[in-house]
Amino acid sequence: MIAKTPPPPYFAVIFTSLRTEIDENYSEMATWMVQLAQEQEGYLGHESAREGVGITVSYWKDLESIRKWKAHTDHLLAQKLGREKWYRGYKTRIAVVERDYEFEK
Amino acid sequence: MIAKTPPPPYFAVIFTSLRTEIDENYSEMATWMVQLAQEQEGYLGHESAREGVGITVSYWKDLESIRKWKAHTDHLLAQKLGREKWYRGYKTRIAVVERDYEFEK
Numbered sequence: 001m002i003a004k005t006p007p008p009p010y011f012a013v014i015f016t017s018l019r020t021e022i023d024e025n026y027s028e029m030a031t032w033m034v035q036l037a038q039e040q041e042g043y044l045g046h047e048s049a050r051e052g053v054g055i056t057v058s059y060w061k062d063l064e065s066i067r068k069w070k071a072h073t074d075h076l077l078a079q080k081l082g083r084e085k086w087y088r089g090y091k092t093r094i095a096v097v098e099r100d101y102e103f104e105k
Numbered sequence: 106m107i108a109k110t111p112p113p114p115y116f117a118v119i120f121t122s123l124r125t126e127i128d129e130n131y132s133e134m135a136t137w138m139v140q141l142a143q144e145q146e147g148y149l150g151h152e153s154a155r156e157g158v159g160i161t162v163s164y165w166k167d168l169e170s171i172r173k174w175k176a177h178t179d180h181l182l183a184q185k186l187g188r189e190k191w192y193r194g195y196k197t198r199i200a201v202v203e204r205d206y207e208f209e210k
Contacts, residue, residue: 001158002121002196012200014117014162016107016152020210047121051154053106055162057119083208091107091207095117095200102196103188105125 003045003059008097010044011060016053017090026086033078040069059097066094108150108164113202115149116165121158122195131191138183145174164202171199 019026037043037058042065046058060066069075082090124131142148142163147170151163165171174180187195 002123002194005198008198012117012119012198014119014202016162018107047158047160049154049156049158049160051156053152053154055152055154055160057121057160057162087208087210089107089207089209091205093110093113093117093202093205095202097119097198097200100196100198102194103192104194105192 001047002102003047003057005044005059005097005100008099010097011063011066012095012097013058013060013066014093014095015056015058015090016093017056018053018088019050020086020088022085024085025081029078029081029086033075036072036074037069040072041065043069063094106152107207108152108162110149110164110202110205113204115202116168116171117198117200117202118163118165118171119198119200120161120163120195121198122161123158123193124155125191125193127190129190130186134183134186134191138180141177141179142174145177146170148174168199 034046037046042061044059044061046056048056139151142151147166149164149166151161153161
């Protein structure tokens with residue numbers, strides 16, 4: 001789905017990743033993290049697709065809500081397991097969305 | 106691939122889209138647009154995946170290079186055909202990447 005976000009400015013976390021061949025608990029953890037993120041203060045929405053590379057963009061009200069989500073205990077565990085098992089590489093980019101526009105048929 | 110971008114700040118264009126069932130010339134145009142974007146002044150890299158929703162993030166040196174790319178004649182044609190044929194909806198977000206970090210095994 002295309003995330004329904006409020007008018008800018010708001011923040012985006014662009015998480016781009018390459019997986020290992022280890023699938024153990026990955027999809028369960030991914031589902032859990034999506035659920036948990038949605039419950040966080042300041043969460044605005046997210047978009048996700050994997051095709052070779054995986055791209056997940058989550059949208060947030062402010063830097064403080066991103067900082068808190070990054071430091072959430074369960075999320076810290078997911079990050080640790082991610083580095084140990086599921087990802088062979090990733091890049092996280094924190095950005096301010098300044099402008100957006102859309103098209104719908 | 107995960108795009109190799111220079112240290113922030115730089116700009117990101119997050120293009121999220123939903124396709125129609127019309128495939129006519131879509132992949133040729135997509136390939137052409139990637140080639141053309143790579144030749145533009147200020148282009149830094151891009152990442153792309155489609156899994157239900159399509160997410161393409163392209164990275165740029167500054168707003169001026171994004172503006173020029175948006176207004177490029179061939180790209181304008183692709184945008185027009187996109188709205189007429191290939192996309193049933195999309196959202197484009199222009200953002201400033203302020204911070205990034207990465208992990209590699």
